[in-house]
Structures are given as structure tokens and as C-alpha cells.
Amino acid sequence: MKSASLSLNSSFSQIGVGQRWRMFAAAAFLVSVPVFFEAPLVRHLPLVAVAMSVGWLGLAQVLRSRDGGQIWGDLLMGFTGSWLAGAIYWGWFRWEPLLHLPLEAIGLPVALWCLWRGQLAIGSWFYLGSLFGTTVTDVYFYAVNLIPHWRQLMQVEPELAIPIFQSAIAIVNTPWGCGWAAVLGILLLGVGSLPLRSHELKWWAFGGAVLSTIVVDSLFWLAALAA
Numbered sequence: 028m029k030s031a032s033l034s035l036n037s038s039f040s041q042i043g044v045g046q047r048w049r050m051f052a053a054a055a056f057l058v059s060v061p062v063f064f065e066a067p068l069v070r071h072l073p074l075v076a077v078a079m080s081v082g083w084l085g086l087a088q089v090l091r092s093r094d095g096g097q098i099w100g101d102l103l104m105g106f107t108g109s110w111l112a113g114a115i116y117w118g119w120f121r122w123e124p125l126l127h128l129p130l131e132a133i134g135l136p137v138a139l140w141c142l143w144r145g146q147l148a149i150g151s152w153f154y155l156g157s158l159f160g161t162t163v164t165d166v167y168f169y170a171v172n173l174i175p176h177w178r179q180l181m182q183v184e185p186e187l188a189i190p191i192f193q194s195a196i197a198i199v200n201t202p203w204g205c206g207w208a209a210v211l212g213i214l215l216l217g218v219g220s221l222p223l224r225s226h227e228l229k230w231w232a233f234g235g236a237v238l239s240t241i242v243v244d245s246l247f248w249l250a251a252l253a254a
Contacts, residue, residue: 047189050098051223054153054235055242057106058160061113062243073118079113087150087193105150107155108134122181124165125172131161148229156181156233159218162242163211167244169202194250199248215241 069076084107104137109131115233116130138151143216168174176195180188198204222230 032080032182045229046098047223047226050149050228050231051100051235052081053099054156054232054237057102058157058236058239059243060106061110063109065113066117069114069118070142073114074110075117076114077111080114081109083110084109098228100147100154101147103150104147105138105153105157105232108137108150124168124177128162128206129219132157140141149232152229152233153236156219156236160237162216163215164240164244167207167211170207171198173198196248196251199251212241232242 030154066219083103087100087103087107090096090103092100112131115133117125120126120130131163134154138154141147141151170175173195176191176198179191183191199208201252219234219241222234225231
């Protein structure tokens with residue numbers, strides 16, 4: 028059974044260039060969705076966000092059961108893990124940064140188990156790429172001492188957040204803040220780009236998830252500048 032699963036994963040993970048770029052784009056899009064859609068949703072309707080995980084899981088299973096849909100169902104399975112973890116953290120624990128990574132990593136044992144079993148390689152690597160990007164972003168917050176600003180932002184209404192944003196940007200724009208941004212940005216660029224030399228879709232899912240972190244973080248930085 029394990030060898031059959033490995034064969035199946037291999038058969039639909041090595042596809043043409045166009046398909047690889049579509050996988051990359053889909054992975055990047057799915058990393059962006061939680062940031063711009065799930066985060067506002069869980070602030071007011073956390074139970075709805077958690078319940079949506081069941082919908083994503085069902086859709087993933089439907090796609091995996093159809094010819095030509097296996098790779099997208101596989102990817103959506105990984106997204107479901109990221110979505111559920113984000114819904115739990117941002118819904119009930121967002122004011123405590125120390126809990127961010129542990130909760131975002133609740134799907135890690137499942138992803139590693141799937142990889143060991145030779146199953147859901149695309150979804151598992153997407154989840155790992157998303158988790159890696161989250162980890163690097165959190166490292167930046169700790170290194171530059173933005174954690175107090177994180178706690179403050181999670182405890183005030185949006186209209187009161189502007190002074191906090193401005194204070195955070197002042198720290199980011201220091202040589203220390205810019206230096207850490209450059210180092211971690213290069214790390215993300217390297218880790219996200221190297222897998223794209225492969226022909227396997229799982230690595231393009233991983234690369235898309237990692238590299239999109241740079242775009243998302245940059246958009247947050249621009250939004251803070253505009254505040």
C-alpha cells in the first residue's frame with residue numbers, strides 16, 4: 028500500500044512547466060487568503076472560521092476523488108491545516124505571541140506522518156512552507172522587539188492602532204530592524220527559490236508558500252507606513 032501511494036504521488040508530482048507555475052501561484056494565493064480574509068473573520072466570528080475548516084476538508088476530498096483534481100485536493104488538504112491553526116490562534120489567543128508558533132504548528136505531526144507514509148506530499152510541503160514563513164516572520168518580531176506592539180495591537184480597536192503602528196515602524200526603520208529584515212528576507216528568498224529547480228509539484232507548493240511570505244510581510248509594512 029505504501030509503495031502504491033508513493034507511485035501515485037510520483038505520477039502526479041512531476042508535470043510540465045505550466046502546471047508547476049500554476050501550483051506555485053495557487054500556493055502563494057492560499058498563503059495570502061488567511062492574512063486578508065481569515066484574520067478579519069476570526070476577530071468577529073471565530074467559530075465560523077473554525078467551521079469553515081470542515082468545508083475546506085470536504086472540498087479537498089471531493090477534488091482528490093476526481094480525475095485531474097488530485098493535486099489540487101492535495102494542496103487544499105495542506106491549506107486546511109493552516110486555516111484551522113490560524114482560526115484557533117487568531118480567534119482566541121491572538122493577544123499572546125508566545126502561543127502563535129505552537130498553535131500554528133498543530134498540524135506538523137500530521138504533515139510529517141503523511142510524508143513518512145508517502146501521502147499528501149503536495150499539501151504537506153505546502154503546510155511546511157507556510158509554517159516556515161510564519162516562523163521566520165515571528166523570529167523577526169522577537170529579534171527587533173516588536174512583541175510588545177503585537178500585544179498592544181491585539182487589545183485595541185482598529186481606530187486606536189495608528190500610534191502603535193507608527194511606533195513599530197520607527198523600530199523597523201532603525202539599522203537593527205533593517206539589518207534583520209535583510210538577513211531574514213535573503214533566507215526566505217533562498218529557501219523558497221531553491222526548490223523551484225525541481226520538477227516535482229510538491230517543491231513548487233513549498234516554494235510558493237515560502238516566497239509569498241515576503242510579499243505578505245511587505246504589504247503589512249506598507250500598510251503600517253500608510254497608517
